[in-house]
Amino acid sequence: DTEVTQTPKHLVMGMTNKKSLKCEQHMGHRAMYWYKQKAKKPPELMFVYSYEKLSINESVPSRFSPECPNSSLLNLHLHALQPEDSALYLCASSQALAGRNEQFFGPGTRLTVL
Amino acid sequence: KQEVTQIPAALSVPEGENLVLNCSFTDSAIYNLQWFRQDPGKGLTSLLLIQSSQREQTSGRLNASLDKSSGRSTLYIAASQPGDSATYLCAVSGNDYKLSFGAGTTVTVRA
Numbered sequence: 677d678t679e680v681t682q683t684p685k686h687l688v689m690g691m692t693n694k695k696s697l698k699c700e701q702h703m704g705h706r707a708m709y710w711y712k713q714k715a716k717k718p719p720e721l722m723f724v725y726s727y728e729k730l731s732i733n734e735s736v737p738s739r740f741s742p743e744c745p746n747s748s749l750l751n752l753h754l755h756a757l758q759p760e761d762s763a764l765y766l767c768a769s770s771q772a773l774a775g776r777n778e779q780f781f782g783p784g785t786r787l788t789v790l
Numbered sequence: 791k792q793e794v795t796q797i798p799a800a801l802s803v804p805e806g807e808n809l810v811l812n813c814s815f816t817d818s819a820i821y822n823l824q825w826f827r828q829d830p831g832k833g834l835t836s837l838l839l840i841q842s843s844q845r846e847q848t849s850g851r852l853n854a855s856l857d858k859s860s861g862r863s864t865l866y867i868a869a870s871q872p873g874d875s876a877t878y879l880c881a882v883s884g885n886d887y888k889l890s891f892g893a894g895t896t897v898t899v900r901a
Contacts, residue, residue, distance in 0.1 A: 682833075707887075718879060718891035719834070732887065766833055775821030775883040776841060781834040 679703075680782035682767050688788045691757060697785045699750040699767030705780075707731075707773040708750040710742060711766040713784070719766055725750060726773040757789045792817045792884055796892035804900050809867040811895045813880035818858050824889070825854050825865050826879045834879065838865070870899045 680701045689695050699708065707726045711719035724732035725744040739761075741753040750767055764784045770777040793816040803809060813823070822841045826834040838847045840856045840863065847854050851868040867874055877896045881889040 680833075718881075718893055719889075721888055724887065764831065768834075773887050775885055775887055777883075778822075778824060778836060778839045779889060780836060781826070783833040784831075786831065 680767055680769055680780050682765075682782040682785050684785060685783070686786045686788075688790065689754065689757065690790050691759075693757075694753070694755045696754065697752040697765055697767075697787075699752075699782055700748055701769040701780070701782075702748055703769065703771075703780070704747075705769035705771050706747060707770045707777070708744065709768040709770075709779065710750070710752055711768065711781075713764045713766055715763075723752075724773070731773060754787075757787075759789050762787055762789045792820075792882060792890040794880060794882060794890050794892040796878075796880060796895050798895060799893065800896045800898075802898040802900060803870055805870060805872060807870055807899075809865075809870050809874065809897060809899075811865040811867075811878050811880075811897070813863040813865070813892055815861045815863075815882050815890070817884065818861050820858065820882045820884050823854075823856055823863050823880060823882050825852075825863075826881065828877045828879060828894070830877075837878075870897075872899045872901045875899050 710722040713719040723742045728744045743751040766784045767782040768779045770779045825837045838854045853866045877894045879894045881891045
């Protein structure tokens with residue numbers, strides 16, 4: 677099973693709402709990633725977790741809060757977002773953090789902030 | 791900082807023609823290079839992974855080559871079909887554990 681799942685598929689939220697994105701993989705991967713992708717642009721790395729610990733934070737605003745409750749699950753908590761945060765949020769996983777490993781991506785969550 | 795460039799930005803071909811997509815990168819100290827396919831509004835599907843020690847990888851109608859010393863990779867898609875219409879992204883992985891993406895080539899295969 678080489679699948680990464682993400683829920684929800686679509687999310688519309690106001691600037692005062694709190695919501696969460698969820699990502700799950702059952703491939704036994706120990707590295708998980710959050711990316712943000714704006715229209716017609718490549719994905720931009722946000723966070724990297726390795727063995728359930730945050731390894732990389734690409735200077736992401738604190739209104740985005742990642743969480744890795746266990747090795748299969750990755751959440752992204754959203755609070756007080758801005759309209760410019762509207763984008764496709766992609767989750768990915770790889771066997772380990774080392775650069776030789778293939779990354780597998782989920783289908784994404786399309787986020788709209790009103 | 792690794793810079794990845796994909797040329798052309800867009801490509802339109804008739805069905806049956808072979809596709810040639812180019813990717814170049816500035817820092818040859820890479821671990822691997824991945825080619826992805828992305829349909830509009832969807833996630834990324836990994837097509838091929840080439841490790842830095844390899845020269846090419848093949849999967850069905852897809853063939854990707856890697857010339858690490860010159861910082862280039864080429865994705866060939868044989869006998870294109872309308873279902874191949876998508877955006878193709880290349881990404882390189884370095885020792886900073888990050889994928890550096892190109893901006894993509896948007897392919898349209900006309901029936």
